[in-house]
Amino acid sequence: MKEPLCLVRNGPDGALSPDPAALEVLRGIGQPVVVVAIAGPYRTGKSFLMNQLARQRTGFALGPTVQAQTKGIWMWCLPHPQRPDTTLVLLDTEGLGDPNKGDSRNDAWIFTLALLLSSTLVYNSASTIDQKALENLGLVTALTERVKVRAGDSRDAAAADFVRFFPGFVWAVRDFVLQLSVDEEPLTADEYLERVLRLQPGSSRAVQEQNELRRCLRDFFPERKCFLLPPPAEPEAMTRLEELGEGQLRPGFLRQADAFCRHIWDQAPVKALPGGPAVTGSMLASLAEKYVAAIGSSGVLCLESAVTALATAENAAAVAAAVAEYRRRMERELKLPTASQEALGDVHQRCERGAIALFMARAFADTERRYQGRLMSELEAAKEEFCRRNEAASAQRCRAVLGELWQDMERRLDRGHYAAPGGSRRFQEHLGELMEEYGRRPGKGVKAAAVLEEFLREREVLARALCAADQRLSEREQERVAGEAVAAAAAAAVAEAAEAAEARLEEQRRSFEEHRRQLEERLWHEQRALLEEQERVIEHKLQEQRALLQDGFQREAEALREQIKKLREEKEEIKKPSWRQRALDGLRLAADIFLPGLVRVVVSGALRLARRVV
Structure with a gap:
């Protein structure tokens, strides 16, 4: 993107709506x-700082007056400066507390959207982190009223789970000019932030409200960072920052701005969802749509519902992409006709393996394995289509070979060569030679015996007529000679069909095993990631508990002890083998639903052919 686009528009009535053009850009990522x-x-310089992250002097709108410039949420998508094959998405939000707006609920939703869409949230304030600065962040304490992890969650349950969904937190304090020390002891910026977030003693309502905000910030954002940036330029130049070159900005500001940008480029993680893969641009577009729709419809955001809806769309797209990849590979690698059904099955297995891997990399939250079952069905149907094309190519090749070989015998028939005494025997001898030469011809494929049987049956009346006209043959000999070749070909056709059916059943068994193998591998990774995430949350809670005990907040520490106990119980459940086994059982159920019908088609086809021959 050469310049930012509005992602979420903020209407005159405070109604939020996603911008179609911005969503289209995201869907292409x-x-x-x-x-x-x-x-x-x-008016605290948010846009200027975001332009620094974009490594551009201009981009997000700045302004020289007290009038707010940014309305809604603006987006700028750029190649990540440090990570290949990754896109950096910058979101600049409408400033909080604009007196011309007068609707704090609108502020709250803008802030909530920025928080939920980001993987790192930068909170930008001016001068110092004092009580007023904390009060401006009061929106955080109301998050449990606007956001639920699961429908029906209590406020405490929601707050305990927010840490899984919330981004990293960076507080950027602008125009900071104070000496960074306490009792003549120097502090780092991070220590300064942690001191501000310590709970304050006292039981008055004012203290409790202040501590509630501090507690929320500590609970919701375990990964916290602080940057203190001095004024970027002299006061008279602050209204024209876009025009200033780097040499006209203060060195102290440039050092801190560079440290801030490098931290973001190096440390800001890829956006992810609990239990899901990395979020892509198209997934971010879906999340933005779903979050804004939820705000407009109910005024309460249920994160699990939004993720489930996203997973439904992503999993369906993953199935379609995997099947398309399978077809593309099969078209490229399969040479028709194949020598045998097993040869086609070997190509199928290679192409299927890649398709399943693509699905596994993209799909998530498919707890009932419904989409993996659908993938099984669609891959099997696609394979059957290639099998039919293979059979058609084989039949075409075989008919062409037989047509070429028959030409000599046809000329003999036209000349009456087989109408003379002993002609029937000569006809059978030449027919035998034709069949031998047919057997030697390469590249006939999987329908060689079936097409030969069809060819002989079409000429069976002719063979019987020649036998009947040959006075040298007895009636028994006439019957035996006329039907001998057809019977042998029919038996070969039955064996050919049975072998193909058995090969296709083996392909289905191998397909299921490949699905199971890749799912089991994915489950190991998911289980390990969940355990690491659970341990991270537990460790964060333990740190908070130790800090509370150290500061004398016994009751709050006890509440955390109960949360930690529950988290440890959940961790033990995740560690059990049954956690993976449930998913594997779901896969078997999906296979029972989607594969047996196809198996019956293959088997019944072979049985019908056998009954016809008998």
Whole structure:
């Protein structure tokens, strides 16, 4: 993108709506995205800082007056400066607390969207982190009223799970000019932030409200970072920052801005969902749509519902992409006709393996294995289509060979060569030679015996007529000679069909085993990732508990002890083999639903052919 686009429009009535043009840009990004959003009070230099992240002097709108410039949420998609095959998505949000707006609920939803869409949230404020700065972040304490992880969650349950969904948190304090020390002891920027977020003693309502905000920030954002940036330029130049070259900006600001940008480029993670793959641009577009729709319809955002809806769309797309990849590979690698059904099965297995891997990399939250079952069905149907094409190519090749070989015998028939005494024997001898030569011809494929039987049956009346006209043959000999070749070909055709049916059943067995193998491998990775995530959350809670005990907040530490106990119980459940086994059982059920019908088609076809021959 050469310049930012509005992602979420903020209407005059405060109604939010996603912008179709911006969504279209996101849908065209198949790469993972690192999403950095900035929020904070209006007219504090958010857009200028985001332009620094984009390594551009201009981009997000700046303004020289007290009038707010950014409305809604604006988006800028750029190649990530440090990571190949990754897109950096910058989100600049409408400033909080604009007196001309007068609707704090609208502020709250803008902030909530920025938080939920990002993988790193930058909170931008001015001068210092004092009580007023904390009060401006009061939107955080109301998140449990606007956002639920699961429908029906209590406020405490929602708050305990927010850490799984929320981004990393960076507080950027602008125009900071104070000395960074306490009691003449120097502090780092991070220590300064942690001191501000310590709970304060006291039981008054004011203290409790202040501590509630601090507790929310500590609970929701375990990964916290702080940057203190001095003013970028002299006061008289602050209204024309877009025009200033780097040499006209203060060195102290440039050092801190560079440290801030490098931290974001190096540390800001790819956007991810619990239990899901890395979020791509197209997935981010779907999330933005679903979040905005939920705000407009109910005023409460259920994260699990939005993720489930996203998973439904992504999993359906993963099935379609996997099947398309399978077809593309089969078209490229399969040379028709194949020598045998097993040869086709070998190509099928290679192409199927890649298709399943593509599906596994993209699909998520398919707990009932419904989409993997659908993939089984569609891959099997696609394979059957290639089998039919293979059979048609084989039949065409075989008929061409037989047509070529028959030409000599046809000329003999036209000349009456087989109408003379002993002609029937000569006809059978030449027919035998034709069959021998047919057997030697390469590249006939999987329908060689069936087409030969069809060919002989078409000439059976002719053979019987020649036998009947040959006075040298007894009636028994006439019957035996006339039907001998057809019977042998029919038996070969039955054996050919049975062998093909058995090969296709073996292909289905191998297909299921490949699905099971890749699913089991995926489950190991998921289980390990979930355990690591659970351990990360537990460790965060333990750190908070130790800090609370150290500061004398016994009751709050006890509440955390109960949360930690529950988290440890959940971790033990995830560690059990039954966690993976449930998913594998779901796959077997999907196979029972989608594969047996196809098996019956293959088997019944072979049985019908056998009955016809008998």
